[in-house]
Amino acid sequence: MTEIIGGYFTSHVPAIGGAIAKGLQGDPYWKPFFDGFPPIQKWLNQEKPDVAVVFYNDHGLNFFLDKMPTFAVGAAHEYQSADEGWGLPVYKTFTGDPALSWHIIEALVDDEFDITTCQKMFVDHAMSIPFELAWPNVDTWPVKLVPIAINTVQHPLPSAKRCLALGRAVGRALESWDSDDKIVVMGTGGLSHQLDGARAGFINSDYDRFCLDHLVNDPEALVQDSIAGIVEKAGTQGVEILNWIAARGALGARTLTKRTENYHIPISNTAAASVVLEAV
Amino acid sequence: MSAMLVSERQPIEGTTLFDGDMAQRGYALNAMCYSFNDAENREEFRRDEEAYCRKYHLTPGQRRAVADRDVLGMIAEGGNVYYLAKLAGIWGLNVQDLGAAQTGLSVDAFKAKLLSYSE
Numbered sequence: 001m002t003e004i005i006g007g008y009f010t011s012h013v014p015a016i017g018g019a020i021a022k023g024l025q026g027d028p029y030w031k032p033f034f035d036g037f038p039p040i041q042k043w044l045n046q047e048k049p050d051v052a053v054v055f056y057n058d059h060g061l062n063f064f065l066d067k068m069p070t071f072a073v074g075a076a077h078e079y080q081s082a083d084e085g086w087g088l089p090v091y092k093t094f095t096g097d098p099a100l101s102w103h104i105i106e107a108l109v110d111d112e113f114d115i116t117t118c119q120k121m122f123v124d125h126a127m128s129i130p131f132e133l134a135w136p137n138v139d140t141w142p143v144k145l146v147p148i149a150i151n152t153v154q155h156p157l158p159s160a161k162r163c164l165a166l167g168r169a170v171g172r173a174l175e176s177w178d179s180d181d182k183i184v185v186m187g188t189g190g191l192s193h194q195l196d197g198a199r200a201g202f203i204n205s206d207y208d209r210f211c212l213d214h215l216v217n218d219p220e221a222l223v224q225d226s227i228a229g230i231v232e233k234a235g236t237q238g239v240e241i242l243n244w245i246a247a248r249g250a251l252g253a254r255t256l257t258k259r260t261e262n263y264h265i266p267i268s269n270t271a272a273a274s275v276v277l278e279a280v
Numbered sequence: 281m282s283a284m285l286v287s288e289r290q291p292i293e294g295t296t297l298f299d300g301d302m303a304q305r306g307y308a309l310n311a312m313c314y315s316f317n318d319a320e321n322r323e324e325f326r327r328d329e330e331a332y333c334r335k336y337h338l339t340p341g342q343r344r345a346v347a348d349r350d351v352l353g354m355i356a357e358g359g360n361v362y363y364l365a366k367l368a369g370i371w372g373l374n375v376q377d378l379g380a381a382q383t384g385l386s387v388d389a390f391k392a393k394l395l396s397y398s399e
């Protein structure tokens with residue numbers, strides 16, 4: 001029987017990739033952030049999941065404005081990293097799990113989520129950096145990947161409520177997946193930050209704390225705001241919390257405990273956080 | 281919770297929602313920036329910025345904002361920061377530099393502002 005071990009949530013700020021490349025994990029600026037990860041690495045090394053189902057958003061690597069899917073599910077045999085234009089290394093290739101991808105796709109469409117399917121897609125820093133943080137110094141990623149991309153770029157974005165429902169539908173699909181696999185669900189991005197406009201540099205720790213406090217047992221609290229309301233509270237890119245909300249949804253109604261949480265301001269322009277919710 | 285239509289939305293101070301209007305207005309500029317995922321295109325832009333902007337049919341307003349390195353201007357002309365960041369990378373600017381440029385702060389003052397949220 002498929003086992004869902006829990007959820008791993010983290011910020012995916014590109015500068016983290018730069019810090020890893022330069023070996024700055026122990027630097028005073030970076031240490032408070034990287035200190036959040038040994039407990040996460042330990043958990044993953046104990047649990048040894050086979051597959052990661054990851055909710056993330058593309059930042060103009062795979063999707064452009066010519067075609068912008070609201071929800072896109074990867075169904076590829078492999079997913080490559082690529083040059084994003086501003087100096088991050090090209091990361092390791094991910095092995096896909098097309099059978100599980102298509103099972104999720106079938107289940108989602110049956111559930112009336114009219115998603116886009118991608119048999120070829122590049123994944124950007126929003127995928128690679130969370131993997132680098134979770135599994136540093138490996139030659140190949142120890143899990144297969146099912147990527148699920150949520151549009152956080154071009155409004156109208158899907159509502160938080162819809163993202164939670166999508167996640168819950170993915171969770172039901174995982175429940176009905178006939179395998180011996182252990183699955184970790186991931187949500188990447190956030191927390192509060194705004195890169196653009198006269199309000200650039202906006203951070204809202206009160207809202208971030210609210211999200212961190214309610215994620216485990218009251219995710220409904222996170223979906224009460226409109227997208228504009230979330231942007232106002234979290235910043236234009238803080239709206240990436242949608243990925244966390246969907247990932248939380250995929251963990252379903254099972255009992256969860258918060259195994260670890262780290263929150264640190266700032267990493268680059270961002271309030272950074274990492275969390276593990278463990279299924280018990 | 282009902283959907284918030286564009287026309288009903290309250291403006292958020294200092295913030296542009298990148299919606300259909302902006303996506304239409306900014307298409308050429310964002311398309312140029314998207315091309316910078318490719319190192320050869322970045323090099324071509326560096327060699328002849330004017331010609332490269334013409335190749336992507338930037339509007340006069342977009343061309344002016346790019347020539348002036350005017351970040352708020354690029355956003356007003358429909359630029360989306362995820363794509364603009366690739367252009368900023370060509371100029372060696374990171375998101376703190378962009379933040380400083382948009383807020384009128386020095387880079388040090390902008391970084392200090394970010395740090396101040398941790399208190």
Ligand SMILES: [Fe+2]
Binds near residue numbers: 013059126189240
């Ligand atoms: Fe992001």
